[in-house]
Amino acid sequence: MRLRQKFSGLALIRRAFGRHESWQPQWRKPEPKAAYDAVIVGGGGHGLGAAYYLAREHGLTNIAVLEKGWIGGGNTGRNTTIIRSNYLFNESAALYDHSVKLWESLSQTLNYNVMFSARGVMMLAHTVHDTQVFKRHVHANRCNGVDNEWLEPEQAKAFCPPLNTGTDIRYPVLGAALQRRGGTARHDAVAWGYARAADALGVDILENCEVTAIRRDGSGAVEALETSRGLIRARKVGVSAAGHTSVVLAMAGVRLPLESYPLQALVSEPVKPAFPCVVMSNTIHAYISQSDKGELVIGAGTDAYTSYTQRGALHINTHTLDAICELFPNFRRMRMLRNWGGIVDVTPDRSPIIAKTPVPGLYVNCGWGTGGFKATPGAAHVFAWTIARDEPHPINAPFTIERFRDGYLIDEAAAAAVAH
């Protein structure tokens, strides 16, 4: 990787003498070439990461990432940045923990500070059922080498002092499952870091380039993409288009078991450090952490209906804020600054699809639903493998489209015991 300008403390000091005027753009803005060896559709963290790993680990450097808007402007820039790997099933634990391990050294790998902070993710239990499910998760995770531990309410309070562990609230905290290796990262930096590193390896990042059709040859294999910036030939196309995956794959006649829903999030005004970790409550729908800028970052639920509008209803947000105010009474007078929505593609079993499609040369990484950010490095890594070798990595081998036909669901929907 030949970075034009390497980031370091020394570089920062040196350029300070030049009033920081010598910094250059972090990636090129090239014109599309007529043909590439491989093309990734979707310039979010997953797509940019896949391009980076294709170039770095598989030697494919004549590749492009096509993004219909600007990079990182979709769900990569809209999520609540929670990273964890305490999933129940073996297949999921392997995939998400692969990702957490990559997160831990991602800043060094990319020479870009993605601000990964393993501050701990605590999932609250409010009912006997929650308690039993989370303890089962803790044991299953330990069998898979994934750290997760059970906390009694007073231990949860010690780990997160703002937490209300009183017994007089509607859903008292009965305990919590804590993954200490979990945490948060800076979402924009993940897209920018992958883009800069991929660019340094020769990858063309083509923004404002929307795919309008997929051309196939006589054998049915992918031949070229028609885009808003002209025809681009490629024999390998990887689609990483989140909520719009159904729309893109329909261009090649591929149907997927996906439904696209709005998912909302909101942030408060920035305040001094007041919240030490990430707290999630699936049962009463509260997801909260504090960004390094000081905003409380709060995740709300999905709306009830499928939509592509990138906005949702206010009552979804107020429902979450009700839960936040009860769990963290010191935030009751905080003012919320902004709220927004993103479109997430949800599978029936709430596990992703990272696989070949029935169309030769067409690959898909989708179905991340409400939790794709945490998987960015791991999913990108195995997706690149799948594209380069035309066969899945052992980690993503179970995450096929055919699992729905064959009955091998990876049913994290039931495991999470939450209406996503």
Next chain:
Amino acid sequence: MLVIVCPYCGKRPEIEFSYGGQAHLARPAQPAELDDQAWADFLYMRSNTKGLYAERWRHAHGCGRFFNALRDTTTDHFTATYKSGERQPEPVTPTVNP
């Protein structure tokens, strides 16, 4: 929040309703005769349309009845709601391009 016109009760706020997904999916008359792919298609495949979409709603906190609706998923505007068993009406307004 959406305002939804229940064909039985009239205009009501969205929180009175529960969502029922894609409409007009008939359960196969002879499930045992389906192969695995056809059964998976019925169970899991949805059109996930970007544009005008026929879907089911249930007036859960009202009359309790299911009905169908036509909604544009790029704007969330309803163009029609109609009773279960009725034919899907023709689009009243031009649909937005996908």
